[in-house]
Amino acid sequence: MTINLFNVGIKFLFLIAFGIVSLKLQIIDFTGFLASLLVGGAIFIFGGWKWFLLILTFYIVAGLSTKYKYEEKRQKGVAEEKKGARAWQNVLANGSVAAFLAVVNGFMINNVLFAGYLGAVSAAIADTLATEIGLLSPQQPRSIINLSKKVPSGTSGGVSLLGEIASILSAGLIGLLTYITAAQNWNLQTALIISVVSGFLGSTFDSLLGATIQARYKCKVCGKKTEKKLHCEKHTIYLKGCSWIDNNMVNLLAVTFGSGIGILVFHLI
Ligand SMILES: [Zn+2]
Numbered sequence: 001m002t003i004n005l006f007n008v009g010i011k012f013l014f015l016i017a018f019g020i021v022s023l024k025l026q027i028i029d030f031t032g033f034l035a036s037l038l039v040g041g042a043i044f045i046f047g048g049w050k051w052f053l054l055i056l057t058f059y060i061v062a063g064l065s066t067k068y069k070y071e072e073k074r075q076k077g078v079a080e081e082k083k084g085a086r087a088w089q090n091v092l093a094n095g096s097v098a099a100f101l102a103v104v105n106g107f108m109i110n111n112v113l114f115a116g117y118l119g120a121v122s123a124a125i126a127d128t129l130a131t132e133i134g135l136l137s138p139q140q141p142r143s144i145i146n147l148s149k150k151v152p153s154g155t156s157g158g159v160s161l162l163g164e165i166a167s168i169l170s171a172g173l174i175g176l177l178t179y180i181t182a183a184q185n186w187n188l189q190t191a192l193i194i195s196v197v198s199g200f201l202g203s204t205f206d207s208l209l210g211a212t213i214q215a216r217y218k219c220k221v222c223g224k225k226t227e228k229k230l231h232c233e234k235h236t237i238y239l240k241g242c243s244w245i246d247n248n249m250v251n252l253l254a255v256t257f258g259s260g261i262g263i264l265v266f267h268l269i
Pocket of ligand 1: 077219221222223224231232
């Protein structure tokens with residue numbers, strides 16, 4: 001591919017302007033802003049606007065869903081810290097696989113790469129929405145490894161019907177946008193099947209890892225079990241799981257898995 005410097009400049013101006021607005025709205029913190037420039041820049045430049053639109057949609061929908069009823073989530077003790085502003089680890093966990101595939105596509109255009117990209121973005125949005133909307137579920141979530149067992153809201157590996165619906169709809173939105181922009185020469189059915197299946201399975205894989213190997217802690221202040229090293233502004237106590245597998249690591253593994261599912265489904269249909 002040839003790189004047009006003027007074109008690259010315009011894209012970065014857009015990313016910077018959009019990033020500054022996101023910083024002001026506390027969707028990302030400054031480290032998240034830098035990581036977003038890297039991920040967004042790679043996808044915009046090497047994938048083009050049709051690829052970029054999908055990750056941008058994930059970014060906006062994920063940001064809004066984190067802010068949605070934030071106060072209610074905070075009072076339940078399950079909200080993201082720092083008013084929901086995402087740091088670089090979260091941006092890379094959700095976006096690095098997508099950015100990698102976009103860069104490879106810049107050198108060898110191949111619709112298999114796009115299928116992997118669609119799977120990665122669908123898994124990222126499905127997983128974020130399953131959590132952020134699922135936290136608001138009026139019913140208590142159930143453990144993914146034992147559906148008859150109810151678990152407290154915010155428990156890693158907990159699933160709710162509301163979260164699952166939000167997850168599938170959001171993945172479907174990514175498939176729909178793929179079709180509308182004709183990012184690939186696919187019919188609506190193909191785009192929707194790839195996005196919904198990889199979104200659903202990616203998010204389910206995330207819950208499975210969350211219920212099994214993810215590190216779990218307990219808050220010294222409020223006594224809540226949590227996946228976070230900080231709770232109620234204090235360090236938490238280690239309970240179980242692999243200490244190096246935190247929420248971002250689980251996210252990265254789930255997005256990678258969703259990307260693989262996207263490629264697999266593309267070959268199967
Ligand atoms: Zn606490």
